[in-house]
Amino acid sequence: MNASILLASGGFVSPGSHDFVFKPVFGTSILFTKPVFQAILAAILVAVFFLISSKKAAVVPSRAQFFGESVYSFVKKDLGEDIIGHEFMKFVPFLFTLFTFIIVNNIFGIVPFMQFPTMSRFGFPVALMIFTYVIYHYVGIRKHGLGKYLKDIAFVPGVPKWIYVILTPLEIATYFIIRPFTLAIRLFANMFAGHLLLLVFIMGGDYMLHNSMVLKIMSPLSFGFGIGLTFFEFFIECLQAYIFTLLTALYIAGAIADEH
Amino acid sequence: MSTQILLLASEEAGLPIIPTLTEVIVGLVAFSLLFIVMKSKVVPRFEKAFADRTDAIQGGMERAEQAQAEAAAALKSYQDQLSDARGEAQKLREEARAQGAAIIEEMRTKAQEEANRITAAARASIEAERQQAVTSLMQEVGTIATNLASKIVGEALDDQVRQSRVVDRFLADLEGSK
Numbered sequence: 001m002n003a004s005i006l007l008a009s010g011g012f013v014s015p016g017s018h019d020f021v022f023k024p025v026f027g028t029s030i031l032f033t034k035p036v037f038q039a040i041l042a043a044i045l046v047a048v049f050f051l052i053s054s055k056k057a058a059v060v061p062s063r064a065q066f067f068g069e070s071v072y073s074f075v076k077k078d079l080g081e082d083i084i085g086h087e088f089m090k091f092v093p094f095l096f097t098l099f100t101f102i103i104v105n106n107i108f109g110i111v112p113f114m115q116f117p118t119m120s121r122f123g124f125p126v127a128l129m130i131f132t133y134v135i136y137h138y139v140g141i142r143k144h145g146l147g148k149y150l151k152d153i154a155f156v157p158g159v160p161k162w163i164y165v166i167l168t169p170l171e172i173a174t175y176f177i178i179r180p181f182t183l184a185i186r187l188f189a190n191m192f193a194g195h196l197l198l199l200v201f202i203m204g205g206d207y208m209l210h211n212s213m214v215l216k217i218m219s220p221l222s223f224g225f226g227i228g229l230t231f232f233e234f235f236i237e238c239l240q241a242y243i244f245t246l247l248t249a250l251y252i253a254g255a256i257a258d259e260h
Numbered sequence: 261m262s263t264q265i266l267l268l269a270s271e272e273a274g275l276p277i278i279p280t281l282t283e284v285i286v287g288l289v290a291f292s293l294l295f296i297v298m299k300s301k302v303v304p305r306f307e308k309a310f311a312d313r314t315d316a317i318q319g320g321m322e323r324a325e326q327a328q329a330e331a332a333a334a335l336k337s338y339q340d341q342l343s344d345a346r347g348e349a350q351k352l353r354e355e356a357r358a359q360g361a362a363i364i365e366e367m368r369t370k371a372q373e374e375a376n377r378i379t380a381a382a383r384a385s386i387e388a389e390r391q392q393a394v395t396s397l398m399q400e401v402g403t404i405a406t407n408l409a410s411k412i413v414g415e416a417l418d419d420q421v422r423q424s425r426v427v428d429r430f431l432a433d434l435e436g437s438k
Contacts, residue, residue: 017276043290047297054305093299123283
């Protein structure tokens with residue numbers, strides 16, 4: 001579509017939100033778009049890899065098992081045990097799934113021929129946020145009871161009474177609106193912006209290559225930037241998967257903590 | 261077809277911050293299925309591997325400790341045996357020394373006795389020989405003296421009684437002059 005616009009107008013069309021809209025791969029159903037397939041593929045890849053790598057569960061691990069175990073241990077130790085504390089083991093499968101699913105979907109952003117981070121479609125971070133949201137409220141309510149849980153959120157202990165006028169609406173907004181919203185937005189916006197950045201440099205380079213001599217000479221610079229930023233994107237993609245999982249663990253830890 | 265294009269166009273125009281319901285549902289389902297796989301299979305398997313590994317390492321360490329204890333016990337027993345053997349050897353040496361001393365003492369006593377016996381026998385034999393010599397000398401001296409005397413006196417001293425009396429007198433003088 002961009003190419004046709006480009007050809008028709010002859011000018012440079014800067015990348016924008018239209019680059020995140022995909023036509024159906026087949027048929028007319030919006031169910032079968034590239035990001036949807038990517039999300040399903042990511043789930044399958046992660047499931048298959050970890051099923052194979054954990055299949056033998058040998059005392060002396062193979063290379064694949066060692067890698068799988070390393071990822072699992074990292075989530076278990078750094079995101080589970082260190083943050084949630086003694087009740088962490090219940091949440092490890094969820095955190096582990098979250099981390100692996102997000103990181104694979106993010107890395108799709110720089111995988112050749114895919115080159116689209118699934119999480120830059122806002123629906124997917126929202127779906128993951130719904131899990132986190134439901135789980136941290138659920139474990140909080142189950143641990144403290146609905147009344148005490150809400151009271152702990154609304155009335156932070158140890159502050160003067162009149163502060164509650166400001167603090168209570170803020171706390172309620174934090175727990176029920178701001179946290180889930182920022183959690184999903186953070187992941188989405190990072191992936192969206194990162195992908196846009198790569199598009200600007202690579203499509204810009206492409207445009208310059210098909211233009212006047214001066215711009216042709218300049219275009220490798222643009223491509224070079226695009227390649228450099230790809231490495232940077234890889235870092236951001238891993239980091240955002242980590243942050244999403246870390247914040248989920250923190251919210252769960254906060255919900256089941258004895259004192260808020 | 262035209263509605264589809266319209267839909268795409270409207271999406272294109274729409275804010276990317278508005279989530280598509282399809283994607284939310286796909287995200288929920290895909291994640292749920294992945295979660296079920298992870299929870300039911302992957303996590304238990306990894307945990308099992310960790311537990312097995314811990315067991316293996318701990319078991320190995322326990323075995324090593326046991327082996328070490330056994331080695332220490334063996335060493336102690338050898339040392340005990342060695343010191344026993346040393347004590348035994350010492351005792352044997354002492355005994356041998358004592359026995360040797362006893363044997364030497366015994367031999368010495370025996371040799372002394374033998375020497376005494378030989379000395380006594382020699383003494384007795386000398387005494388006997390001396391006695392014999394004295395006796396035979398007496399007789400010879402008597403005969404010689406009688407012969408001499410008869411030659412000098414010129415008188416036959418045939419008479420046994422007389423001869424005997426002369427000899428006795430001579431001997432008495434001889435003894436008296438001694």
